[in-house]
Amino acid sequence: MANFSIADLKALREQLGTGMADTKAALVEADGDVEKATEILRLKGAKGNAKRADRSTSEGLIVSRESDGSTTLIELACETDFVAKNEKFVALADTVADAVAAAGASSADEGLSADAGGKTVADVISEQAATIGEKIELRRVARVEGSHFAVYLHRTSKDLPPQIGVAVAYDGDDAETARAIAQHIAMFDPAYLTADDVPADVLDKEREIVTEISRNEGKPEAALPKIIEGRLNAFLKQVVLVEQAYARDSKVQVKKVLADSGLTVTGFARLKVGA
Template structure:
């Protein structure tokens, strides 16, 4: 049967595939739209297998907060080139997956991949888009935070995003945003010194001792010197102890307490494609 331009246009709207791919799929399927969609999906899977060993190091990092501001999510969708990463359709795909994940209450990457977007599992949607776009795509990360109040921040360019949870609701928006931007700019390793992973603490103590040893300090003083340097590490790398980037005369803890003595951060997530 003859394949018309209207048929090709219809299939393109259904799948997002290129005009020639749609025409070939319709020809192969004998004009049957359902079969043509299947042909395009299979092509996507074939391209995906060819692209499996390619590096998907570009992409977008997005974050969003639920309507009640009690849950935030951060999502990373990778591609191969910056050209694709800046494409509106690619960004829209990532945003639609993030919106769906928040709406359905997903908490893990596997749960997101299993969700259905317009009746198709997210993992299959991504596979199909590999065929359409011609690059390896990978849903690389998904993180959530639940708290009394959550704020999100996306740095211009969609390469860096954060979500931050607080122990109280109805926080002044600018203050919450300031803290989210602090996390983006200063990349703390933990909220406070008590939540720094033990392996990091041990590594910093060992580095501190080795530095002191190389400086010729007596062996009996190494532990004390290392503890002092660990304290400096905590001040520079834990969110609540970091100097506030907008006013380095106060820490983030002091900044929060200037509004409410009991206000604090309960957790945060940060992801950057440039780290």
């Protein structure tokens, strides 16, 4: 019997938007390896949907804190949206963000051990969870260092606290455009700043996948190199910030917007509740 659970099956279906039978068959073929099953589904022509990939039953909020030379984002998660907008939960998130930023933490593990008024953040969360009556966890921490920062917190629902947070570190004087870039990142979720930041193994894996897809489509062997490079470039335009089409004007790339405004992005972080 393949080594996967119903939860694995459900999660992969939600991520890729694939049918029950196809998803189960891929997991069986991959012997429960979710990453391999994802590749199998892609190669068979299964097309994911970005909105489905972002689905999650997790709730919570994103909080930011800026200090000299850095900006910190935290994701504090809970079970229901009712608690996410509860005053006690929001106050807890502020306490946690203060402690995590003061400690200079850059991961959830570091954040949990940070001091919060004589107790660790982990202890404070545990105590409040008992009071509120839901499981609460510091799921993620992101820290960006730089000279100037643009922070954008987005509410996916007007009734809830921010569920997407972006911090952009930049050099330059155009704060308005820097904030617009932060809003762009919130919308388009780039994984890397420049093409040079994409790890070699990620590019190699993508090249392997698009090569097999192209061959399966019956493309002429002589035309494959050009087709593959084209698809790799398309991939980079999806995952690399400066290569993406700008949210406010899809006819230009982000790198042109930055150049025209005299900005250089030196780093960024994006957190989304449950993602």
